[in-house]
Amino acid sequence: xxxxxxxxxxxxxxxxxxxxxxxxxxxxxxxxxxxxxxxxxxxxxxxxxxxxxxxxxxxxxxxxxxxxxxxxxxxxxxxxxxxxxxxxxxxxxxxxxxxxxxxxxxxxxxxxxxxxxxxxxxxxxxxxxxxxxxxxxxxxxxxxxxxxxxxxxxxxxxxxxxxxxxxxxxxxxxxxxxxxxxxxxxxxxxxxxxxxxxxxxxxxxxxxxxxxxxxxxxxxxxxxxxxxxxxxxxxxxxxxxxxxxxxxxxxxxxxxxxxxxxxxxxx
Numbered sequence: 502x503x504x505x506x507x508x509x510x511x512x513x514x515x516x517x518x519x520x521x522x523x524x525x526x527x528x529x530x531x532x533x534x535x536x537x538x539x540x541x542x543x544x545x546x547x548x549x550x551x552x553x554x555x556x557x558x559x560x561x562x563x564x565x566x567x568x569x570x571x572x573x574x575x576x577x578x579x580x581x582x583x584x585x586x587x588x589x590x591x592x593x594x595x596x597x598x599x600x601x602x603x604x605x606x607x608x609x610x611x612x613x614x615x616x617x618x619x620x621x622x623x624x625x626x627x628x629x630x631x632x633x634x635x636x637x638x639x640x641x642x643x644x645x646x647x648x649x650x651x652x653x654x655x656x657x658x659x660x661x662x663x664x665x666x667x668x669x670x671x672x673x674x675x676x677x678x679x680x681x682x683x684x685x686x687x688x689x690x691x692x693x694x695x696x697x698x699x700x701x702x703x704x705x706x707x708x709x710x711x712x713x714x715x716x717x718x719x720x721x722x723x724x725x726x727x728x729x730x731x732x733x734x735x736x737x738x739x740x741x742x743x744x745x746x747x748x749x750x751x752x753x754x755x756x757x758x759x760x761x762x763x764x765x766x767x768x
């Protein structure tokens with residue numbers, strides 16, 4: 502194979518790490534790589550990447566739809582809250598001066614989310630409301646924003662009251678803009694959920710898939726990559742398979758059984 506198409510469907514703040522990893526893969530395999538940054542997961546089939554960084558919920562849906570994807574690796578984030586496991590949280594943020602103190606205080610609020618197919622911004626929120634018995638409308642207004650970074654800005658500006666933000670993305674924003682820590686407060690941590698997988702096209706040759714996986718498993722020990730991995734809060738990558746995402750699969754199935762796939766505003 503002379504060209505590998507590698508696509509990132511996740512937060513823009515982590516693109517530098519994904520691109521550096523893509524370059525490393527090309528160097529170690531001795532092939533050309535094309536690195537793509539993609540706005541939405543619905544472009545996956547048309548792009549047909551060989552390797553992709555995708556959200557856990559779209560991965561579960563793709564497997565159900567027999568899309569040829571195979572989870573091979575996932576990152577472990579830096580920080581004691583992750584306990585050395587490939588998981589993350591969805592931190593619920595509000596303005597620092599907002600009256601909200603816990604998730605249940607958000608009834609009737611203006612809630613922002615990145616996209617309906619996102620586990621971090623939508624799926625885990627849906628699961629939380631289902632567990633609370635709140636399936637008939639909880640938030641007053643629902644605002645689609647596309648990216649977690651847009652949701653953070655919308656909270657600060659007062660355009661929305663709250664949003665669930667991928668903990669990796671939020672921590673990166675806090676590091677880049679320390680003033681955000683005084684402008685926002687976290688009132689809940691939803692999850693954990695298994696973190697976003699690295700997937701390969703399952704139709705690639707077996708030896709190539711294994712070689713790609715081994716590269717990911719060795720990334721954490723690469724001194725040249727360490728600065729860019731640290732900036733993305735990646736401690737290392739570990740091996741995963743389809744069963745690793747059974748937690749997200751179970752959340753989706755519970756929502757389907759309850760006929761609660763779409764968040765509806767209060768009437």
